[in-house]
Amino acid sequence: MTSRVTKALIPAAGLGTRFLPATKAIPKEMLPVVDKPAIQYVVEEAVQAHLTDLLMVTGRNKTPLENHFDRVPALEDALEARGKESLLDAVRRTSELADVHYLRQGDPLGLGHAVLRAKQHVGEESFAVLLGDDIIQSGGELLREMIALHVRTGASVIAVQEVPMEQVSSYGVVAPHIVDGSAEAVVGDDIPWPSVWVDGLVEKPAAGEAPSNLAIIGRYVLRPEVFEVLERTSPGRGGEIQLTDALQELAARRDELGGVVAVVYPGRRYDTGNKLDYLKANIEFAVAHPEIGGAVREWLGEYAGALAAEGGARG
Ligand code: G1P
Numbered sequence: 001m002t003s004r005v006t007k008a009l010i011p012a013a014g015l016g017t018r019f020l021p022a023t024k025a026i027p028k029e030m031l032p033v034v035d036k037p038a039i040q041y042v043v044e045e046a047v048q049a050h051l052t053d054l055l056m057v058t059g060r061n062k063t064p065l066e067n068h069f070d071r072v073p074a075l076e077d078a079l080e081a082r083g084k085e086s087l088l089d090a091v092r093r094t095s096e097l098a099d100v101h102y103l104r105q106g107d108p109l110g111l112g113h114a115v116l117r118a119k120q121h122v123g124e125e126s127f128a129v130l131l132g133d134d135i136i137q138s139g140g141e142l143l144r145e146m147i148a149l150h151v152r153t154g155a156s157v158i159a160v161q162e163v164p165m166e167q168v169s170s171y172g173v174v175a176p177h178i179v180d181g182s183a184e185a186v187v188g189d190d191i192p193w194p195s196v197w198v199d200g201l202v203e204k205p206a207a208g209e210a211p212s213n214l215a216i217i218g219r220y221v222l223r224p225e226v227f228e229v230l231e232r233t234s235p236g237r238g239g240e241i242q243l244t245d246a247l248q249e250l251a252a253r254r255d256e257l258g259g260v261v262a263v264v265y266p267g268r269r270y271d272t273g274n275k276l277d278y279l280k281a282n283i284e285f286a287v288a289h290p291e292i293g294g295a296v297r298e299w300l301g302e303y304a305g306a307l308a309a310e311g312g313a314r315g
Contacts, residue, residue: 013059048140110240131218172244175211
């Protein structure tokens, strides 16, 4: 059963320990990438893919997220009184982006558990899952293509990227379905990126045990049957209920549950839970920023030149 996809789930209950002490009093999703909190990029991506019914699964200390997507009349009045039109638009836009619902995860039992918490809200429809740590360049386009693939094939669809083998243990990793020595592709003229049928998935395998180096990058379009599978899924890697383990069952029971297709996304993706990637995301978005982009580019050039000269002087 496939349907038009309008709902998106955004799990945002993580503790953000990798960014302590910055995340001691604010959720990691509120750390800014240039001038917007990371979570806003994810919400905008969902909206670009015509997903307007959003459910955030949050935890304790996450009220700043709710406040961010709400109206702040006193701030709006103050900006209006000072004639700060563009800032007023930016502030209003965050509360008008989408219909955002919130649900607490309760016990932090893993991503699979967070997804299962959305069962009642989602009902019998296919839905998207966007992990807040991943910021994806042209993410709206990727999600639109994933939804189109889901409608075309009836499969649950995940986005993957090739990563160096020494990094596979940080990700869910897929085993493509091999036919006559090569991965079974989804065929069609209008499929922009390589897309392959998946036989199996493993959460955070050791490099020597990974079935490939294709890693899940935090975007999913799932059939509602995933809920019934998650209800039966036992704790896996890290003692947590893993979404990857439920996907393994969807992939293995392709005839009954539609199977799993992986889109190999060639664009850039940043894991904002990782300090280096977080900084890279800030730089890339700053260079593309309409207000400061030119100045950032110029400064970066100078700075890179100074660093190279320093390296040359040392060497
Ligand atoms: C989660 C998923 C993993 C996926 C990753 C992408 O792991 O469990 O399969 O590859 O997100 O960012 P986490 O990074 O939350 O540990």
